[in-house]
Amino acid sequence: MKELILASNNAHKVEEIKSILSDYNILTLKDINFTDEIIEDGLTFEENALIKARTISKYSGKTAIADDSGLSVELLEGRPGVYSARYSKEQTDAKNIEKVLSELDGKKSKAKFVSVIALVKPDGTELTFRGECHGEIISEQRGNNGFGYDPIFYVPSLEKTFAELSSDEKNSISHRKESLEKFSKFLKEENNEN
Numbered sequence: 397m398k399e400l401i402l403a404s405n406n407a408h409k410v411e412e413i414k415s416i417l418s419d420y421n422i423l424t425l426k427d428i429n430f431t432d433e434i435i436e437d438g439l440t441f442e443e444n445a446l447i448k449a450r451t452i453s454k455y456s457g458k459t460a461i462a463d464d465s466g467l468s469v470e471l472l473e474g475r476p477g478v479y480s481a482r483y484s485k486e487q488t489d490a491k492n493i494e495k496v497l498s499e500l501d502g503k504k505s506k507a508k509f510v511s512v513i514a515l516v517k518p519d520g521t522e523l524t525f526r527g528e529c530h531g532e533i534i535s536e537q538r539g540n541n542g543f544g545y546d547p548i549f550y551v552p553s554l555e556k557t558f559a560e561l562s563s564d565e566k567n568s569i570s571h572r573k574e575s576l577e578k579f580s581k582f583l584k585e586e587n588n589e590n
């Protein structure tokens with residue numbers, strides 16, 4: 397089974413990625429004893445995903461992947477965007493949600509989740525794959541599943557928020573599903589050529 401190191405400290409993300417990439421053996425930062433903080437100071441999801449994957453490929457000498465993701469709200473001109481994890485002073489999911497809802501001041505808005513997967517190989521190869529999922533921000537929180545902004549991200553066609561979906565349902569339509577599908581399609585094509 398093909399092995400990949402996933403550069404993430406987010407247990408929810410790791411679980412989703414392991415479930416979507418079930419054909420791969422995914423190692424995490426704990427498995428390689430990496431405990432440093434990686435500074436995500438890029439200005440785009442692509443830059444931040446590459447910073448994380450590059451750091452871990454260099455550290456391990458192996459192929460690494462990373463996900464950089466976030467929420468982009470139309471009425472907030474795309475915020476919180478790449479700052480999604482650090483949007484509130486406290487930098488917790490609950491406070492980040494509170495800040496978005498307070499800025500929207502009771503209004504609904506179109507929004508999208510973005511996930512960018514970066515692949516970095518020891519030979520210096522660097523690639524990114526982007527997935528997006530469109531929905532709406534609603535003014536109340538619904539559901540207890542998932543993580544991050546899931547309780548306020550509503551999918552009109554399902555009449556549910558991401559936090560009201562099972563993990564299998566979320567993983568079949570999410571931004572992360574789309575980015576990982578592009579990524580695994582690339583890996584499969586690459587392996588058939590060799």
Ligand SMILES: O=c1nc[nH]c2c1ncn2[C@H]1C[C@H](O)[C@@H](COP(=O)(O)OP(=O)(O)OP(=O)(O)O)O1
Nearest residue numbers: 404405406463464465466467480481543544545546
């Ligand atoms: O499916 C999602 N459902 C809800 N919220 C989500 C999702 N995907 C990203 N998000 C939010 C969470 C966090 O506020 C930010 C990601 O920030 P991001 O830096 O990529 O991840 P992180 O710091 O949690 O873990 P790490 O960088 O170690 O992979 O966007």
Ligand SMILES: [Mg+2]
Nearest residue numbers: 405436464481
């Ligand atoms: Mg992060």
